[in-house]
Amino acid sequence: MVGVIDFRSRNPIPMPEAALPREAPLPMPVQDLRRIPQPAVPAVPDRGAWLPRVAVFGGAAIIAGLLIHEMYAVLAVARLTPVEAVMLGLFAVNIAWIALACTAALAGAVTLLTGRHVVTVAGRGDRLPEHRSAILIPAYNEAPDRIFTAAAAMGEALADAGAGEAFDIFVLSDSTNPDSWVAEEAAFRALLRRPAPRAPVFYRRRRHNTERKAGNIADWCRRFGGAYPCFVVLDADSLMEADTLIRMALAMEDHRRVGLLQTVPVVMNRNTLSPRLQQFAGRVYGPIMSAGLAAWSRRDGNYWGHNAIIRTEAFTGSAGLPHLRGRPPFGGHILSHDFVEAALLRRAGWDVVLAPTLGGSYEESPPSLIDLAARDRRWCQGNLQHARVLVARGLKWTSRAHMAMGIMSYVASPVWLMFLVAGLLLALQAQFIRPEYFTEEFQLFPTWPSIDSERAIGLFLMTMAILFLPKLIGLLVALADPNVRGGLGGGLRLGASVLVESVLAALLAPVMMAIQSAAVADILMGRDGGWQPQRRDDGTVPFIEVIRRHRSHTLLGAALGISAWAVSPQVLAWMSPAVIGLVFAAPLSALTARSDIGLALRRAGLLTIPEENRPPDILRRADDAARDLAKNIGPDRDACFRLAADPALLAFHRASLVHDVPRGRGGIDETLVLGLARLESAQTLEDAVRFLSPREKLAVLADPAGLDRLALLPRVVAAE
Secondary structure (H helix, E strand, C coil): EEEEECCCCCCCCCCCEEEEEEEECCCECCCCCCCCCCCCCCCCCCCCCCCHHHHHHHHHHHHHHHHHHHHHHCCCCCCCCHHHHHHHHHHHHHHHHHHHHHHHHHHHHHHHHHHCCCCEEECCCCCCCCCEEEEEECCCCHHHHHHHHHHHHHHHHHHHCCCCCCEEEEECCCCCCCCHHHHHHHHHHHHHHHHCCCCEEEEEECCCCHHHHHHHHHHHHHHHHHCEEEEEEEECCCECCHHHHHHHHHHHHHHHCEEEEECEEECCCCCCCCHHHHEEEEEHHHHHHHHHHHHHHHCCCCCCCCCCCEHHHHHHHHHHCCECCCCCCCEEEECCCCHHHHHHHHHHHCCCEECCCCCCCCCCCCCCCHHHHHHHHHHHHHHHHHHCCCCCCCHHHHHHHHHHHHHHHEEEEEEHHHHHHHHHHHHHHHHHHCCCCCCCCCCCCCCCCCCCHHHHHHHHHHHHHHHHHHHHHHHHHHHHHHHHHHHCCHHHHHHHHHHHHHHHHHHHHHHHHHHHHHHHHHHHHCCCCCCCCCCCCCCCCCHHEEEEEEHHHHHHHHHHHHHHHHHHHHHHHHHHHHHHHHHHHHHHHHCCCHHHHHHHHCCCCCCCCCHHHHHHHHHHHHHHHHHHHHHCCCCCCCHHHHHHHHHHHHHHHHHHHCCCCCCHHHHHCHHHHHHHHHHCCCCHHHHHHHHCCCHHHHHHHHHHHHHHHHHHCCCCECCC
C-alpha cells in the first residue's frame, strides 16, 4: 500500500531565522599589476629589519657558498665534465634552499628565546573590542555538520567570554553539490535552534562560485564589508579559541598600520598516520620555522589564506585581484590568492605581520598521502602561477621573496630528482664509458673523469648536518619548555617520536619528490588541475587504488635501484634512501591512511602533541556541537527528499534563493532548461531525482520557477 505526500509548501511558515544581515556595500576595485598605486598609509622605515635579514640570507649564502665550493672540489679533480657541471648546478640550487631553512631555524630559535617580535599580541585582561568584526568560514562541498560545528563552537565560546556582540559569524558557501547545499541549510537551521547563547551566525550561498575562495571573500567584502572594520578568514577545518579571536581584534585596534595579522595554526584532531606525522612535526619544528619567518619578514609578512585577521579597509582598497592574461594553469584567476593579497597590501603601505607565539589557532590536515598529494597539486599550480606576478610593479622585494620561495618549494623536487639522475649518469660514465683523456687535438694535460671520494663523504655528512639541524634545534627548544616537553610525552618519548618522525619522513620524502616533480611537469605542459573538494575525515583507499596511484613511483624506484646496482653497490648505497622510499611507495602510502597505526602510536605516547593530552576548550565545544548537529541534521540524503520531508526547510530554502541573471548564451541557462524538460516527463519526485543530473538538480533548486515545478510532483512512499 502506498500513500502520496504533497511536496508543495504553499502555506506561509513563520521564519525567525535571519539568514543575512542588512547589506553594507563597499567597493573593491581590481588592482593593476602594471602600475604603482599611491600608498594608502605613509611609509615608516623599519630600521631593525636589516640585521635578521642579513643573518638569515647572508648566513645561508655563506653556508651554501662553502658547500658549493666543496662540491666543486669533489667533482673537479681535474676539470669539470659536462655531467659534473650540471650536477654542480643542481647541487647549488638544492643546498641554497636547505641552507636558507637552516639559518631561518636558527633565527627563529633566537627570536623565541629573546621574545623580540614586531607586533606583540598581548593578553587582553578585561578588554573587549570596541568595533564589531566578522568571522568568515568559506565552504565548498564540505560536510555541513563540520562547518556549522565550528560556527557553533566559536559563537558560543565568544558569548561565554562576553564578546558575543563583538563578532558576527558568516558561513559563505560556494557548494556546487545540490545535496550539500540543502544539507547546509538544514545544518544552519539546526544551529539556530541550539539553546546556548552565541554570537550571531549567518549563512550565504553564491549561485556562481566565480574565482573560487578569493571570489567568495571578495563577494562578502563588496556586500557586507562596510559594516565590519576587520574580518577573520578561516578554512572549513579551522577552529580558533575565543580569547585568540578577541586578542587579534584588539591588536588590530591597537596597531592601526597593520593590514593583516596571521596566526600559526596547529594541526590537530587527526588519527591516521600521515596527519599525525604532520601535526607532530608542526608542533616541534614549526615554532622555530615560523618564528624565523617572522624574524626576517618583519612588517613584510605573508598570508596563508586562513586563520588570519584582516583590516577591511586595507583589503578592499588594495587587494582586489586581477585576472592574469591567458588560460590556466598560468592564466585566468589567481589560484593561490593569499600570497598575492599579502603582497598587494604591502605595496599599498599596510603592515602584514606574522604572530608566531599567539596560540589558540587550529586546523586539520588531509587524512592520507593520496589526499595530501591532491591538495598539493592545487597548491603547486597556484605557486607556479606566481611567476606571472613576481614582475608586478611596486612590490616589496620581500613580497617577491615570499612568492619565489613558494615557487622553489615545488621546483626543489624536480631539481632533487635531476640531481639524483645526474649522479647516476656520472657513475655510469665512470663505470661503462671508455674515457677520452685527451678531448682536444692539442690538449697538454688529460681530463680525468673522477671525483675526490674522501671529500665527497665529508660533504655528505655536512649536508646531512645542515638538513637535520632544524629538527635538532626544534627538539632542543621543545625540551627547554617544561609545559611543551610534558605535553609531547616527556623527554624520552619526545626523543623517540622525533626518531620515528625522521625515519618515516625520510621514506616519504622521495615519494613526495616524485609526486611534486610530476605536478610541476604537468603544469609546465599546460594542464589545469582545477579545484576539487578535500576529504577531511576518512583516509581509507582500496589497496588496488593505492597501487594504481603509486605504480609510476615504484617503477621509478626500481629503475634507479637497478641502474645503481649495475654501477656498483656503493652507488646503490648512496641512492638507497630515495630507492627504498620509491620502491615501497604503495605500502607506505597505505600505512599513512591507517588510523589504527596512528592510534597505536598515540597509546604508546609517540607522535603526541600537547593539545591531545590537554584538549583545548574550543575542541570540547566542537565535539558537543557536532553530536547535537548530527542528530538534528539526520543522515545524508537527496536534496529533494530532504526538502519534501521538512516544509519549514523548504520555506527557508525558497526565501533564500538568489535571483541572479542567467549565465547561458543569450541570457538562457541551458542546464536549467534541460532540467525543466526532464521534470516534464517525471511522474513522481522519485522520477525527478532519478532523471536529473547533479548540475540540472542544482539549477532547478536554485530557480524559483524550477522549484515550483518540482513542488508539483508527488512523492510515493510506503505506508507505515
